[in-house]
Amino acid sequence: MTEEGQAPGWEAIDGALERLYGAQEPKHYGTLIPYAMGGSDPLDGISAYQAEEPVPHWHFVTYGFSELYQKESGDPEESGYGFELTFRLVRTQEEEEPPAWALNLLQNMGRYVFSSGNVFRAGDYMDANGPICLDSDTRLTALAFVRDPELPGIDTPNGRVEFLQMTGITQDELAAMQAWNTFGVLDAGAAHIPSYLTDLERHSLMEDKAVSDAVQDGLEREGSSTGFLFVDQLGWTPGKKGWLRKTAPVLTIGAKQADIIGKLLLGRIPKGRELTLAGAGHSVVFKRGEQALHMEDSQEVTIVLDDRSAREMAQNLVPQARRFDAPFKDGLTVEIVKTEITDQDGSVIRTIG
Known part of the structure; x- marks a missing residue:
């Protein structure tokens, strides 16, 4: 000393x-x-x-x-x-x-x-x-x-x-x-x-x-006390509108955290509480509202859920690679992708999804 x-x-x-x-x-x-x-x-x-x-x-x-x-x-x-x-x-x-x-x-x-x-x-x-x-x-x-x-x-x-x-x-x-x-x-x-x-x-x-x-x-x-969650795999692809065809925006989530995100939606949205997911390049905020819709700007994406859409989305958020359409009038696709767990040397030791 x-x-x-x-x-x-x-x-x-x-x-x-x-x-x-x-x-x-x-x-x-x-x-x-x-x-x-x-x-x-x-x-x-x-x-x-x-x-x-x-x-x-x-x-x-x-x-x-x-x-x-x-x-x-x-x-x-x-x-x-x-x-x-x-x-x-x-x-x-x-x-x-x-x-x-x-x-x-x-x-x-x-x-x-x-x-x-x-x-x-x-x-x-x-x-x-x-x-x-x-x-x-x-x-x-x-x-x-x-x-x-x-x-x-x-x-x-x-x-x-x-x-x-x-x-x-x-x-x-x-x-x-x-x-x-x-x-x-x-x-x-x-x-x-x-x-x-x-x-x-x-x-x-x-x-x-x-x-x-x-x-x-x-x-x-x-309800849940977790209002902020860092998500390793989080992405947002804006939708496109054209003369003959339009595509819905895509929210991408890793399989490892899909299940807990579903639980958090059930533990916060019905209680009128927000949930923020923060990724390396994206931020997604879930809020409670009268109808399901989404808004986006250069800083973050806001997804508004009513109780029914929150329950439906939560039921579909499982640790398995898949895509599903969320119950949004203007369309929203959720894609769950595989998560690879690596050791300290970067070698994959486990794959989820």
């Missing part, structure tokens, strides 16, 4: 952990070459504590999303990105060192935030497009973010820092969170994931009937 007084943000995090773990010396993994000087790891360090309750586990805490040294950002209220990440991973009694994949996962979160500028907040989720532990057969292929249950936010000389805990989730849990909300799903399954622990060997919460029933009840009662 640095000399006394030279890292007030770091010292504030250490103080919060000392209040929780006392004199326990964590396993600490620092970065030799700073990211700003060409190093490969964006985080300055990661500490791993041995916790025993509710079951033995590693409690990882990052150093680097917040301002550890001098104040550099112009926001006096928040330190850096305003958070540090934590991660609780089930530990066997024989384990003396935390697994390297968990450290790599946290550094990958740093690469994502530093490169994109996107920050995490409690209630967020992220699809990892594969096992969170590479080369394992775990069903945990996504992450949800909540406030760490034992580390409240702290005020540092550089601003406020919240501790956000990542927890591994399955694909159907991710879909349930998108269709309803993150906290509702996690609360419904709290008995299976105390303290939001990540256990690579656990089954899906949605296999518990009480949890799946709670999710369905919540969705029907409250």
Whole structure:
């Protein structure tokens, strides 16, 4: 670490952990070459504590999303990105060192935030497009973010820092969170994931009937809290009008996200809420209205749905390559195309649709 007084943000995090773990010396993994000087790891360090309750586990805490040294950002209220990440991973009694994949996962979160500028907040989720532990057969292929249950936010000389805990989730849990909300799903399954622990060997919460029933009840009662969804495969081809023939515009969606888009339409349009799909070059906004129609300009496409057309479109949005005509007076064709899932080397490991 640095000399006394030279890292007030770091010292504030250490103080919060000392209040929780006392004199326990964590396993600490620092970065030799700073990211700003060409190093490969964006985080300055990661500490791993041995916790025993509710079951033995590693409690990882990052150093680097917040301002550890001098104040550099112009926001006096928040330190850096305003958070540090934590991660609780089930530990066997024989384990003396935390697994390297968990450290790599946290550094990958740093690469994502530093490169994109996107920050995490409690209630967020992220699809990892594969096992969170590479080369394992775990069903945990996504992450949800909540406030760490034992580390409240702290005020540092550089601003406020919240501790956000990542927890591994399955694909159907991710879909349930998108269709309803993150906290509702996690609360419904709290008995299976105390303290939001990540256990690579656990089954899906949605296999518990009480949890799946709670999710369905919540969705029907409250609708979906997801109003914005980034869509990897999203396209819009304007229609053409001619003397003898006209063609309807075409909305293109990838098979991987077709099903959840359908669920979101059912969870938002009947409740009078908008849904925005954002792609690399297109933005499509769904709104509720008296009749189905679409409008487009240079910035975005607006699709207005009544309850009947929302239900009909949702029923047709399935993870299968196909085309169908939506119930629009002026015509709209929806094309669902295959999605290819690739590994870190770009090799296709799975095709959907």
